[in-house]
Each structure stands twice: as C-alpha cells, then as structure tokens.
Amino acid sequence: MTEVKKTKILNYINVFRGLAILLIVAGHTMQLGAYGNLTQRISFEIFAGGTALFIFISGFLFQHLSGKYEFKNYMSKKWTNVIQPYLWTAIPGILFCFIYPVKYGNTLEGLTPYIQIPMLLSVGRIHNVPTWFIPMIVLFFLSSWLLLKLEKKNILYKCLPVMFFVTLCLPRPELGYNELAGLSYFDKWIVYIKYIFICYIHFFSMYVFGMFCSANKDIIDKFWNKRWLFIVLTLATAILNIYSGATYGISNGTVSKIFLTIVVLAYLKHYDEWILGHTRINKALDIIAKYSFGIFFIHWYVFFVYNLIFGLEKVIPVNGNIFFAFCLVLIRFLVVSLGSLVILYLTKTLLLKLNPNTNTRNFIGV
Numbered sequence: 001m002t003e004v005k006k007t008k009i010l011n012y013i014n015v016f017r018g019l020a021i022l023l024i025v026a027g028h029t030m031q032l033g034a035y036g037n038l039t040q041r042i043s044f045e046i047f048a049g050g051t052a053l054f055i056f057i058s059g060f061l062f063q064h065l066s067g068k069y070e071f072k073n074y075m076s077k078k079w080t081n082v083i084q085p086y087l088w089t090a091i092p093g094i095l096f097c098f099i100y101p102v103k104y105g106n107t108l109e110g111l112t113p114y115i116q117i118p119m120l121l122s123v124g125r126i127h128n129v130p131t132w133f134i135p136m137i138v139l140f141f142l143s144s145w146l147l148l149k150l151e152k153k154n155i156l157y158k159c160l161p162v163m164f165f166v167t168l169c170l171p172r173p174e175l176g177y178n179e180l181a182g183l184s185y186f187d188k189w190i191v192y193i194k195y196i197f198i199c200y201i202h203f204f205s206m207y208v209f210g211m212f213c214s215a216n217k218d219i220i221d222k223f224w225n226k227r228w229l230f231i232v233l234t235l236a237t238a239i240l241n242i243y244s245g246a247t248y249g250i251s252n253g254t255v256s257k258i259f260l261t262i263v264v265l266a267y268l269k270h271y272d273e274w275i276l277g278h279t280r281i282n283k284a285l286d287i288i289a290k291y292s293f294g295i296f297f298i299h300w301y302v303f304f305v306y307n308l309i310f311g312l313e314k315v316i317p318v319n320g321n322i323f324f325a326f327c328l329v330l331i332r333f334l335v336v337s338l339g340s341l342v343i344l345y346l347t348k349t350l351l352l353k354l355n356p357n358t359n360t361r362n363f364i365g366v
Contacts, residue, residue: 007064007065007067007068009061009064010064010272011272011275011276011282012265012268012269012272012275013057013060013061013064013268014285014286014289015268015275015282015285015286015289016053016057016264016265016268017054017057017289017292018285018286018287018288018289018292019053019264019285019288020050020053020054020057020292021050021054021288021289021292021293021295021296022050022288022337023047023049023050023053024050024051024054024130024296024299025295025299025333025336025337025340026047026050026333027044027047027048027049027050028129028130028299028300028303028314028336029303029329029332029333029336030043030047030329030330030332030333031043031044031047031048031314031315031316031329032315032316032317032318032322032325032326032328032329033315033316033317033318033325034315034317034318035315038242039318039322040315041241041242041243042242043329044253045238045241045242045253045256046238048253049253049254049256049257050257051133051203052203052206052254052257052258052261053257053260053261053264054133054296055137055203055206055207055210056206056207056209056210056213056261057210058137058140058207058210059140059206059207059208059209059210059211059214060210060211060213060214061210061214062140062144062147062207062210062211062214063151063210063211063212063214063215064214066148069144069148071144071145074141074144075141078138078141080359080361080362081361081362081365082134082137082138082141083134083138084362084363085293085294085297085361085362085363085364085365086124086131086134086297087121088362088363088364089128089297089298089363089364089365090120090121090127090128090131092298092301093120093127093128093131093300093301094117094120094127096127096301096304097109097116097120097126097127098113100308103308104304105126106126106127107126107180107188108120108126108185108188108189110185111185119185119189122135122189122193123135123189123192123193123195123196124196125175125192125195126192128297128300128301129300130296130299130300131296131297131300132192132195132196132199133296135196136196136199136200136203139196139197139200140200140207147208147211151211151215156208156211156212157208157211157212157215159208160205160208160209160212163204163205163208163209164205164209164258166201166202166204166205167202167203167204167205167206167254167255167258168255170198170201170202171202171252171254172198172199172202172203172252172254173195173198173199173252174252175191175192175195179191202254203254205258206254206258206261209258209261213265220265220266220269221266221269221270223262223263223265223266224266224267224269224270227263227266227267230259230262230263230266231259231263233259234256234259234260234263237255237256237259238256241253241256287341288341290366291340291341291344291345291366293365293366294340294344294364294365294366295337295340295341295344296365297364297365298340298343298344298364299336299337299340302335302336302339302340302343303332303336306332306335306336306339312328312332316328316329316332344364344366347360347363347364348360348364348366351363351364
C-alpha cells in the first residue's frame with residue numbers, strides 16, 4: 001500500500017488564516033457610530049467583511065489538500081473537525097437564548113426547546129451569530145466532488161468571471177429585526193435558511209477563487225507585481241461602499257474584500273521569508289492561526305458577556321467623542337480576542353488532563 005504524504009500548509013496561508021479571524025472578531029467588536037451614519041459605515045467597511053477572506057482561505061486549503069481527496073473520508077473528517085465542535089460550542093449560545101432571550105436577540109423565543117434547538121442549530125446565526133457560516137460551508141463540503149470534477153475537466157476556473165458577476169448582482173442580504181418583524185416562527189426559520197443559501201451563492205466565487213490561487217500559486221507573484229493597482233481598487237471600492245448608504249455599496253462590501261484578499265495574499269507571500277525569519281512574530285501569528293477556528297466558535301459569547309458586564313451596545317455610540325468611542329471598541333476587541341484565546345487554552349488543557357487521548361479539536365476546534 002502506497003503511503004500518501006501529508007501535504008504541508010503554506011506558512012503565508014497559515015498567517016493569512018490568523019489575520020482573517022482577527023478581522024472577523026474586529027468586525028463584531030469594533031463597530032461604532034449610529035447605524036447608517038458616516039462613522040458607522042467607515043467602521044463597517046474597515047473592520048467587517050472578514051468572512052470573504054475566510055471563505056477564500058477555505059477554498060485555497062481545500063484545493064491545496066485535494067491530492068488525497070475521497071468524498072466519504074472527506075465528509076467524515078468534516079463531521080469530526082467542523083460539525084462536532086460546532087455542536088459542542090453551541091451549548092453556551094443555546095443557554096443564552098433561553099436565559100437572556102431579549103438581550104441575546106433570540107428571534108425564535110416562545111418555541112418549546114424540542115423545536116427551537118434543532119431550528120437554532122440548523123441556521124447558526126441566532127444562538128451564535130458568526131456560525132451561520134457553518135450551515136453554508138456544509139454546502140461547499142457537499143459540492144466538493146463537483147468542484148474537483150469541474151477542475152479536472154478544466155471548466156471550473158473558466159467560469160470565475162461569471163461567478164464574480166453573480167457575486168456582484170446577488171449581494172449578501174440584510175437580515176435584521178426589520179426583515180423578520182411580523183413573521184411567524186416558521187417563516188423566520190425559512191428566512192434564515194434562504195439567507196444561508198443566498199450567502200452560499202454570493203460567496204461561491206470567493207471559494208473557487210481560493211481554489212484557483214492554490215492551483216496557480218505563481219499568479220500570487222503577479223498580484224504582487226500589480227499590487228498598486230489592486231490597492232487602488234480596494235480603496236476605490238471601499239470609498240464607494242462608504243458613501244453609498246446603509247446597503248454598504250458594491251455587493252454589501254464583498255467586492256472591496258476581494259481586492260483586499262489579493263493585496264494581503266500578495267504581501268504575505270512576498271514577505272514570507274521575512275516573517276519566517278522573525279521567530280517571535282511568526283510564532284505569535286501561528287498560535288492565532290492554530291486557534292482561529294476555536295476563536296471563531298466562541299468569541300461571540302465573550303463579546304456578549306463583555307457587553308453584558310459593562311452595559312455596552314453591540315455598536316458603540318460616538319456621542320461627540322470619536323476618540324473615546326474608538327478606544328472603547330479597541331479595548332473590547334483586545335479583551336474578546338485574548339479572552340477567547342485564554343478560554344480555549346484552559347479548556348484544551350483541562351480536556352487533556354481529564355483524558356490525554358482526547359482530540360480536543362472535535363470539541364472546541366483546537
């Protein structure tokens with residue numbers, strides 16, 4: 001039997017993964033200003049939208065590791081490494097939904113737990129807001145065999161321009177209380193399910209673009225050569241998003257994050273040797289990357305508890321002092337990020353003490 005060599009994850013992608021999770025945390029913790037005003041739109045544009053980067057990395061890693069792909073084994077690993085930690089880490093969020101239904105924003109409050117819990121888990125977004133990503137990424141898992149088949153037939157990447165056009169024309173939808181007001185519980189659940197499917201279609205281009213960059217890694221050097229063009233495009237689309245109003249511009253901000261992805265990828269690959277040569281910096285970024293999935297799963301809980309303790313809103317009002325408001329959100333970002341890391345480290349240590357053979361990744365994603 002031929003032994004399949006383990007494919008090593010590239011350092012610049014590993015660093016990118018760590019930076020992407022920090023941007024996701026920042027997107028949730030560093031919002032300031034009244035909803036829809038210029039300050040809030042600027043903070044949204046700068047800090048939100050990390051999902052696009054995370055999806056790009058998911059597509060990149062999928063293609064990078066596809067040499068040993070077998071659908072049944074692939075889905076089995078996704079069950080243990082993605083779905084199981086999602087289910088375990090859902091417990092605090094479900095408890096918050098029952099204990100603090102109004103403050104926590106439980107839009108399914110009133111249903112019996114036997115009905116409510118399966119509905120919460122199927123959409124993610126209610127009990128743990130960032131985990132709407134999990135039902136969506138499952139759709140990519142189920143599509144994996146088709147994506148690789150189209151890649152082998154040299155069809156997949158030829159369709160990228162069409163996919164980007166779909167992303168442009170089908171923005172990630174708004175989903176707040178206004179969109180859910182007056183609906184029955186079942187209709188609310190249907191709206192959440194539709195949201196997941198629309199996001200799947202919306203972000204499809206980013207996933208395939210990640211695969212494309214993985215399959216054609218030399219193109220990243222070409223991105224570096226054209227970096228100033230992509231920087232200008234990033235800034236131009238970001239400015240357009242900021243000044244376009246509450247819908248946040250081109251496809252709800254995803255287009256500017258496409259260009260940002262290209263810029264960050266180009267810089268990380270170009271300076272990969274420099275990062276590797278600075279051991280402390282690389283080690284710190286490596287720790288964040290290794291804990292990234294765990295941070296993704298629990299940071300919303302830390303965020304909620306922090307707001308509950310200090311009586312803060314999700315979006316910090318400026319009230320005439322923008323510097324003070326910025327300091328508040330910056331401190332919150334640091335506390336939530338570091339707090340999540342500490343909680344994950346302590347939980348991992350405890351699980352290993354209880355049973356040294358425990359695969360902690362199956363429980364907390366680390």
